[in-house]
Amino acid sequence: MQRILVAFTLVFLCAFGAIAQNSSEDLKKKQAEIQREIDDLRNTLNDTKKNKKASLGQLALVQKKLKLREQAIGNINEQINSIQSTISQNYGEIGRLNKELDTLKEQYKKSVVYAYKNRSNYEFLNFIFSANSFSDALRRIEYLKSYRQYREQQASTILNTQALLNEKNEGLKASRRQKDEVLKDAEKEKRVLVVERKEKDEFLGKIKAREREISKEIEMKNRADQKLRVAIRAAIDKEIKAAAAAAREKAAREEKARVERQKELEREREREKARLAAAAKQEQPATKQEQPATEPPVTKTTPAPEPKKQPASTGSVFEATPEGLALSGGFEKQKGKLPWPVDKGTVKLHFGTYTIEDTKIRGNNPGITLETNTGAAVKAIYEGEVTTVFDIEGNWAVMIQHGKYFSVYSNLASTTVSKGQKISMGQTIGRAGSNDDGNGEVEFIITLERINQNPEAWLRRR
Structure with a gap:
């Protein structure tokens, strides 16, 4: 023991x-x-x-x-x-x-x-x-x-x-x-x-x-942010309208094809009815030609049932196609794992409302403000298609669509992509511009259609 x-x-x-x-x-x-x-x-x-x-x-x-x-x-x-x-x-x-x-x-x-x-x-x-x-x-x-x-x-x-x-x-x-x-x-x-x-x-x-000086910089940023918000919303609205129109056209084509199929079935029934009537008439004996004509037997055909109409989709209009649905799903699966748009940099201002400690400086950031090296490569966080490239306060902004999600890269000194271009994850889309202090800076935004998301929740931990 x-x-x-x-x-x-x-x-x-x-x-x-x-x-x-x-x-x-x-x-x-x-x-x-x-x-x-x-x-x-x-x-x-x-x-x-x-x-x-x-x-x-x-x-x-x-x-x-x-x-x-x-x-x-x-x-x-x-x-x-x-x-x-x-x-x-x-x-x-x-x-x-x-x-x-x-x-x-x-x-x-x-x-x-x-x-x-x-x-x-x-x-x-x-x-x-x-x-x-x-x-x-x-x-x-x-x-x-x-x-x-x-x-x-x-x-x-x-x-x-x-x-x-x-x-x-x-x-x-x-x-x-x-x-x-x-x-x-x-x-x-x-x-x-x-x-x-x-x-x-x-x-x-x-x-x-420097509070007064920085406050002016924040005011300028707020104005630029507002222009960016308007531009983003307009671009997304345009994409929503285009996607909705494409969905309507697709539905109209499908309905037209259904009607044509129904008409063809009706014509086929009429032809079959006429053929049966002609065959019955030829088979009548000559001795009975004086008898009153009777209607030939008609083979009853069951009309093909009309396809059931699908209930109206409650999902995103951007997921109406298999490609859009796959992009949305793939993007969502990468939440918390997506790469940062710049290799080296720090979050200068976080998403949402903020207050600088011991100052009266306040603001509301639609995304995150990244401080990096001027001219640093700015890269796409996920595959997608360039929706638009536009100018904001003298610098470039690029919007990329990932199904129902959009990523926006603003304050770029230059850009290397164009509207409609397919983009892969990690592909360089432009170069970081600078702020009034001479430091490199990039504004980065993620939206779910028109709703802004906190980018830091989507990016991998550094």
């Missing part, structure tokens, strides 16, 4: 150790990913600082870096809790193993004392020969053998338990060292967090100093 308990303990501790190791490795991996993001943001921020003017894009980078730093500290705290849980588990196991080892040693001591007292050959032989029968003597010999094996197993169990105890003690020491290292990392991250909070406050101060 004791050996079974020890074996179970070994299995349990190994399993627990593996789980704890996996959890620790996952947290370390997450920490490394966060640190890579922070490093990328720092490099991007250093590039943007070449422009001495504090911009909303720089502020967004600083705020995102600060948020990632807070995530890093939270992740470190999780690591500390995980290590502390392992330490507590080790303490409990060490205490239990010590008790178990004491019990094993006491039992072994008793068995050794017993063996010592009965060590002589006389006692051994006396025990066997005092048996009542030969079979009883054989059983006693087997008993003595099994008792010897039992003592050997006791010794082996003690050694295994001692080895396990030593291993847990070493593991405890390693966990303590690891905890000390992680605590140092936590203190370091907290010091950096203090510095980065000061950096954010400094940026906010610079933004506040």
Whole structure:
């Protein structure tokens, strides 16, 4: 029984150790990913600082870096809790193993004392020969053998338990060292967090100093956004009308074909009726020509049933064709996985209403504003067809249709596509223009027909 308990303990501790190791490795991996993001943001921020003017894009980078730093500290705290849980588990196991080892040693001591007292050959032989029968003597010999094996197993169990105890003690020491290292990392991250909070406050101060200037920029953006909204709506309305007209034409062609089929069936029935009448007339005997003519038998034909009219579709007019339906479905399946329209860049302004901290700057973004390198390649996020290319405030905008969804790329310095062109995912459609601060900038919008969507919900996590 004791050996079974020890074996179970070994299995349990190994399993627990593996789980704890996996959890620790996952947290370390997450920490490394966060640190890579922070490093990328720092490099991007250093590039943007070449422009001495504090911009909303720089502020967004600083705020995102600060948020990632807070995530890093939270992740470190999780690591500390995980290590502390392992330490507590080790303490409990060490205490239990010590008790178990004491019990094993006491039992072994008793068995050794017993063996010592009965060590002589006389006692051994006396025990066997005092048996009542030969079979009883054989059983006693087997008993003595099994008792010897039992003592050997006791010794082996003690050694295994001692080895396990030593291993847990070493593991405890390693966990303590690891905890000390992680605590140092936590203190370091907290010091950096203090510095980065000061950096954010400094940026906010610079933004506040430029509040009037930035407010004018936002007003210009709002005007451009409004023009963009109007242009997008007009383009989508035009596409809806065209799709609806195409659907009506298709329905009219199908109805015309149905009517023609019905008329052809009627003509076929009339021809069959005339043929049967002529055949009946020829078969009448000459002697009966004086009798009143009777109507020839007419073979009744069952008119073909008219095809049932399909109920009016409640779906999108853009899904009236198999191609449109497939594009919509494919686009929806990629939600949260779509590539970003620029390879490198940061979200300067998010979707929807926004307020810049500690300022009166407010706005309502129809999509997301991406700050990137001037002239950076702007790419289609999914396959589709260019619906329109139009001018907004001196820069280009491209709209691509993906079934009932549309993606819009605005503030392009140049474009390489034209209306009606088929586009593949990742294809370059133009180059990023710049804003008044001289930084590269792209406005990116996704709509479900006329309804604006949050693009960040559709794009893959960076």
